[in-house]
């Protein structure tokens with residue numbers, strides 16, 4: 298069996314007296330798009346933050362491409378190839394689109410910006426606009442484009458569709474699909490837009506009480522009204 302690219306083993310993490318992740322096991326394989334679902338507050342963001350080293354582990358371990366990340370600072374994890382787009386859309390509002398992208402280049406030449414513009418033509422059109430002038434969907438594209446310029450081996454996306462109108466969500470997902478087809482970079486995507494994200498992802502996990510309580514293909518979960526109702530309080534039409 299193919300080795301997992303990212304592996305969480307018995308991860309325990311939380312805040313102060315609260316344990317949020319309680320022995321969590323999770324695997325992401327090369328090329329896979331994994332939707333991480335669960336009700337509000339179950340700890341989906343905490344999983345991503347733990348992978349990036351922004352929340353300390355109380356027990357367990359996280360392996361990325363076979364390497365134990367214990368004690369490794371977030372910037373070193375990014376340098377290893379973990380790309381993270383937080384829920385807050387990590388852009389600089391006072392800088393232009395292009396300046397925001399340059400900030401993601403690290404040591405790569407300026408020509409690498411063309412990769413971002415090829416994948417996100419909308420950003421090319423708006424390259425001289427301020428980050429703060431962009432629509433929510435465009436800001437999300439900018440965050441993802443910037444993360445991709447760092448040449449990640451795995452991308453963690455936290456609720457990229459949040460607060461966006463349905464048409465913009467469709468447009469953004471179409472861009473994500475193109476990105477996945479062109480780059481093959483594995484993606485872990487946390488979303489509340491269940492139906493839409495299950496149309497993009499290939500695999501799905503559901504979190505509850507600090508662990509993975511359900512695991513299926515995205516198509517399997519999408520057709521499983523009982524699981525959707527039980528774990529997510531909903532049924533997809």
Ligand SMILES: Nc1ncnc2c1ncn2[C@@H]1O[C@H](COP(=O)(O)OP(=O)(O)OP(=O)(O)O)[C@@H](O)[C@H]1O
Pocket residue numbers: 312313317335336337338339340341342343344
């Ligand atoms: N910095 C923090 N300090 C204390 N508690 C926190 C902190 N961040 C998150 N929590 C709590 O930890 C729990 C898990 O939060 P987390 O954001 O990981 O959940 P989530 O599944 O991503 O939620 P949502 O879907 O609402 O974004 C919640 O009860 C939340 O209130």
